[in-house]
Amino acid sequence: MIPRLFRLGKKGASTVEFVIILPLFILMTMVLWQAVVLGKGIMDTQAALRDAVRVAATTGDAEKGKEQGEESFGDWGNYQMKNFTVEIDNNEAVAKAETEIPILFMKSTPYTYTSEAQAPVVKPVNVYAGLEMPPMGDGEFGMPVANPIITSDYGMRWHPVNGGYKLHSGLDFGGPYDTPIYAIGDGVVTYAGWMNGYGYTVDINHGGGIVSRYAHQESQYIRVTQGEQVTRGQRIGGIGNTGWSTGPHLHFEIRVNNVPQDPKPYIF
Numbered sequence: 001m002i003p004r005l006f007r008l009g010k011k012g013a014s015t016v017e018f019v020i021i022l023p024l025f026i027l028m029t030m031v032l033w034q035a036v037v038l039g040k041g042i043m044d045t046q047a048a049l050r051d052a053v054r055v056a057a058t059t060g061d062a063e064k065g066k067e068q069g070e071e072s073f074g075d076w077g078n079y080q081m082k083n084f085t086v087e088i089d090n091n092e093a094v095a096k097a098e099t100e101i102p103i104l105f106m107k108s109t110p111y112t113y114t115s116e117a118q119a120p121v122v123k124p125v126n127v128y129a130g131l132e133m134p135p136m137g138d139g140e141f142g143m144p145v146a147n148p149i150i151t152s153d154y155g156m157r158w159h160p161v162n163g164g165y166k167l168h169s170g171l172d173f174g175g176p177y178d179t180p181i182y183a184i185g186d187g188v189v190t191y192a193g194w195m196n197g198y199g200y201t202v203d204i205n206h207g208g209g210i211v212s213r214y215a216h217q218e219s220q221y222i223r224v225t226q227g228e229q230v231t232r233g234q235r236i237g238g239i240g241n242t243g244w245s246t247g248p249h250l251h252f253e254i255r256v257n258n259v260p261q262d263p264k265p266y267i268f
């Protein structure tokens with residue numbers, strides 16, 4: 001049943017079998033290992049460039065992007081990025097690198113993998129900076145934070161973490177960690193916990209199909225639990241940096257029948 005070649009245990013391998021099998025085995029191991037090294041080298045390079053342009057595009061700082069890229073690349077193999085550059089040019093972050101991956105374990109015979117990544121620079125738009133605003137608003141709903149500094153408006157934008165031109169479904173309020181977040185109106189907490197992409201999030205149902213969402217908090221900042229009744233201005237949590245977030249901020253949404261709306265008319 002089993003080919004004779006592999007029945008080494010029973011009779012012991014003959015010299016001929018060893019002469020054939022051992023080099024074959026070594027060769028196969030080397031080929032597999034080479035494939036792993038090559039694949040890892042290429043993936044590490046791509047990840048490093050992606051992280052570099054992401055950070056450069058969201059901070060506007062090419063040097064920071066380069067630092068992040070080098071950190072992401074790590075030092076797993078005996079290969080390295082050469083000519084790694086990160087530049088911001090015409091509102092576009094561009095990262096380039098050549099990675100020399102040793103073939104047959106020899107640095108003297110490298111395969112050079114050349115790669116490039118770009119991302120449009122995201123300018124933080126502080127559209128409401130400097131405007132006088134009542135801390136809690138004077139409409140039906142109040143403000144989710146006391147000193148609202150909007151760092152990203154509702155609308156289409158380049159996604160800072162995942163890339164791609166997508167709807168930014170809420171308002172981002174910048175602020176240090178654990179800056180108090182308040183319920184914008186009376187309601188019932190319909191969610192308090194981890195939500196994919198949003199990180200630690202609180203949802204409050206205000207009735208009439210209107211739900212307010214407070215995302216990217218840290219779990220230990222959340223002060224309410226699901227099912228709890230809250231009142232307007234009650235502190236429900238604090239600004240954090242969880243989920244798809246590149247720095248501490250509150251991502252605030254208004255959803256009507258679960259469809260995100262521009263929150264500004266509701267809270268200003």
Ligand SMILES: [Zn+2]
Binds near residue numbers: 168171250251
């Ligand atoms: Zn946001």
